[in-house]
Amino acid sequence: MKVLVAVKRVIDYNVKIRVKADNTGVETANVKMSMNPFDEIAVEEAIRMKEKGAATEVIAFSAGPAQCQETIRTALAMGADRGILVQADGELQPLAVAKLLKAVVDKEQPGLVIVGKQAIDDDSNQTGQMLAALLGWSQGTFANKLNVADGSVEVKREVDGGLENIKIKMPAVITTDLRLNEPRYASLPNIMKAKKKPIETLAPDALGVDVAPRLKTLKVEEPPKRKAGIKVKTVAELVDKLKNEAGVI
Amino acid sequence: MAILVVAAHDGKTVRANVANAVAAAGQMGSDVTVLVAGSNCDEAAKSAAAIQGVAKVLQADDAAYANWLAEDIAPLVVKLAPNYSHVVMAADSVGKNIAPRVAALLDVAQVSEATQVVSPDTFVRPIYAGNAMATVQTADKVKVVTIRPTNFKAAAAGGSAAIEKIGGEGAKGLSSYVGAELSKSERPELTSAKIVVSGGRGLQSGENFKMLETLADKLGAGLGASRAAVDAGYVPNDYQVGQTGKVVAPDLYIAIGISGAIQHLAGMKDSKTIVAINKDEEAPIFQVADYGLVGDLFQIVPELTAAVEKK
Ligand SMILES: Cc1cc2nc3c(=O)[nH]c(=O)nc-3n(C[C@H](O)[C@H](O)[C@H](O)COP(=O)(O)OP(=O)(O)OC[C@H]3O[C@@H](n4cnc5c(N)ncnc54)[C@H](O)[C@@H]3O)c2cc1C
Ligand SMILES: Nc1ncnc2c1ncn2[C@@H]1O[C@H](COP(=O)(O)O)[C@@H](O)[C@H]1O
Numbered sequence: 001m002k003v004l005v006a007v008k009r010v011i012d013y014n015v016k017i018r019v020k021a022d023n024t025g026v027e028t029a030n031v032k033m034s035m036n037p038f039d040e041i042a043v044e045e046a047i048r049m050k051e052k053g054a055a056t057e058v059i060a061f062s063a064g065p066a067q068c069q070e071t072i073r074t075a076l077a078m079g080a081d082r083g084i085l086v087q088a089d090g091e092l093q094p095l096a097v098a099k100l101l102k103a104v105v106d107k108e109q110p111g112l113v114i115v116g117k118q119a120i121d122d123d124s125n126q127t128g129q130m131l132a133a134l135l136g137w138s139q140g141t142f143a144n145k146l147n148v149a150d151g152s153v154e155v156k157r158e159v160d161g162g163l164e165n166i167k168i169k170m171p172a173v174i175t176t177d178l179r180l181n182e183p184r185y186a187s188l189p190n191i192m193k194a195k196k197k198p199i200e201t202l203a204p205d206a207l208g209v210d211v212a213p214r215l216k217t218l219k220v221e222e223p224p225k226r227k228a229g230i231k232v233k234t235v236a237e238l239v240d241k242l243k244n245e246a247g248v249i
Numbered sequence: 250m251a252i253l254v255v256a257a258h259d260g261k262t263v264r265a266n267v268a269n270a271v272a273a274a275g276q277m278g279s280d281v282t283v284l285v286a287g288s289n290c291d292e293a294a295k296s297a298a299a300i301q302g303v304a305k306v307l308q309a310d311d312a313a314y315a316n317w318l319a320e321d322i323a324p325l326v327v328k329l330a331p332n333y334s335h336v337v338m339a340a341d342s343v344g345k346n347i348a349p350r351v352a353a354l355l356d357v358a359q360v361s362e363a364t365q366v367v368s369p370d371t372f373v374r375p376i377y378a379g380n381a382m383a384t385v386q387t388a389d390k391v392k393v394v395t396i397r398p399t400n401f402k403a404a405a406a407g408g409s410a411a412i413e414k415i416g417g418e419g420a421k422g423l424s425s426y427v428g429a430e431l432s433k434s435e436r437p438e439l440t441s442a443k444i445v446v447s448g449g450r451g452l453q454s455g456e457n458f459k460m461l462e463t464l465a466d467k468l469g470a471g472l473g474a475s476r477a478a479v480d481a482g483y484v485p486n487d488y489q490v491g492q493t494g495k496v497v498a499p500d501l502y503i504a505i506g507i508s509g510a511i512q513h514l515a516g517m518k519d520s521k522t523i524v525a526i527n528k529d530e531e532a533p534i535f536q537v538a539d540y541g542l543v544g545d546l547f548q549i550v551p552e553l554t555a556a557v558e559k560k
Binding site: 026 | 362377388486500530542
């Protein structure tokens with residue numbers, strides 16, 4: 001079974017982002033970029049499946065500018081076998097990415113696609129569910145634990161009230177939650193080896209996908225700032241403020 | 250045109266956030282229909298009909314809908330969607346699971362976690378963990394939108410909408426429900442609690458979290474946590490507040506032993522009053538706190554618990 005994992009290149013989660021002065025978006029020039037953290041978890045899970053013999057090949061997919069090569073290299077250094085880059089320079093929204101993924105799935109015929117639950121830049125939480133819809137496949141979202149067995153996957157999901165267990169037919173789309181695993185760091189020898197692993201580059205046109213954005217971004221602004229608070233010295237002072245100033249207890 | 254709100258429920262009542270979704274839908278159009286899909290969901294349908302601003306409830310009873318599997322619910326919503334200008338769901342774990350599947354089947358974009366309805370086709374939504382707010386416009390025929398419940402005041406009770414029973418679509422056989430391991434709690438539910446007490450890595454253990462439980466119980470508060478506290482196993486996953494956990498906006502949020510990473514702030518910075526208790530006076534949580542108390546939580550929390558007890 002092949003496993004396809006999606007890895008998105010995003011602004012590193014440690015970066016304090018800045019809204020552009022002209023309100024067209026967020027400053028991305030000279031900002032540290034990394035693999036979306038949920039996608040590291042996706043890659044890790046796929047590699048573990050290969051290590052356990054449940055998967056034969058792990059393919060890392062990324063869509064975006066040429067620099068997404070680096071994100072794919074990171075996945076290869078972690079242990080993925082090869083990469084597919086769909087190169088496109090404009091904004092790619094989840095529906096477009098789902099369609100690109102579907103086109104790649106049609107070609108590669110993986111048994112599982114594992115994507116992150118959420119990209120930490122657009123915070124959409126859509127792509128995996130959209131892909132499952134387009135393929136007519138089952139979806140195991142917000143996965144906390146996976147067990148692949150006999151053509152189906154047992155998925156423990158993180159839901160509002162705790163955890164939920166479902167069993168879904170394969171092929172399937174999985175989206176990762178934070179507790180699914182702890183992703184490994186790539187070792188130096190593996191980083192060297194990854195340089196020789198193949199990355200195929202495709203264009204959206206060649207896949208027959210129209211990636212034009214459906215949602216038009218009219219403006220991007222800073223959120224309202226909270227006004228500065230005060231430090232209190234004692235518990236008694238705190239309780240007094242909460243009672244008599246804020247009126248919340 | 251009419252708006253379809255898809256309601257999550259437990260068979261007896263629709264979730265509290267359905268009233269927030271109805272309120273948001275009311276800003277997109279005037280004719281709000283609520284879909285209650287489930288198995289033996291008469292009671293849930295009645296609870297939806299009792300929300301003010303609901304014009305009609307569609308009740309789809311089918312064994313296939315008992316556990317809200319996206320593969321089975323989405324086709325029903327997709328079948329109904331052409332009669333509506335918008336499909337709206339609360340951005341909780343049900344809405345996030347189902348709405349994108351619906352949108353893709355309709356070949357439309359989805360607006361995630363709208364915090365404001367600017368006009369029927371234009372919405373504000375947070376990106377980058379709420380460090381930027383994007384105003385987005387959709388030209389799609391059916392607009393699929395999830396809304397962030399804390400940003401819309403819940404529609405009041407007292408409605409009396411008609412309930413229309415519609416058939417189900419049956420099970421697609423792609424997925425099945427096995428069971429759930431739900432965290433039991435007598436405390437108010439995190440996302441609707443008026444007061445939330447949250448703990449972080451500073452608590453050091455699940456055992457120490459009991460201290461916060463005592464405080465929360467005195468205050469009638471819900472209990473939350475940072476990702477670090479959840480990852481370390483102090484508390485279950487559904488306690489997590491933040492960018493990728495739950496979003497809360499109570500009257501009072503008390504952050505204890507939480508540093509205030511942007512991913513955590515994303516889930517609580519709309520709270521009315523924020524209190525931070527942390528031994529590190531440089532901790533970023535103090536930048537959003539109305540009242541900060543620098544010190545050792547193991548000394549402060551018992552003291553605070555005793556002080557509010559005297560109230
Ligand atoms: C993709 C992604 C998603 C994430 N999503 C979330 C999310 O949804 N929610 C979330 O919370 N985090 C999230 N995080 C994690 C986030 O970046 C931080 O790592 C996390 O919030 C830190 O938790 P903490 O504040 O409890 O721990 P720490 O940062 O370790 O802070 C512990 C604090 O406790 C204080 N402390 C220690 N001992 C005491 C004491 N005795 N008395 C008083 N104070 C004490 C310390 O001074 C420190 O400030 C996410 C991260 C990533 C990469
Ligand atoms: N441009 C992209 N390239 C690769 N994977 C992506 C891309 N966009 C989204 N994804 C995948 O879809 C997941 C969810 O993204 P989103 O729906 O945007 O929150 C991410 O964690 C990735 O796994």
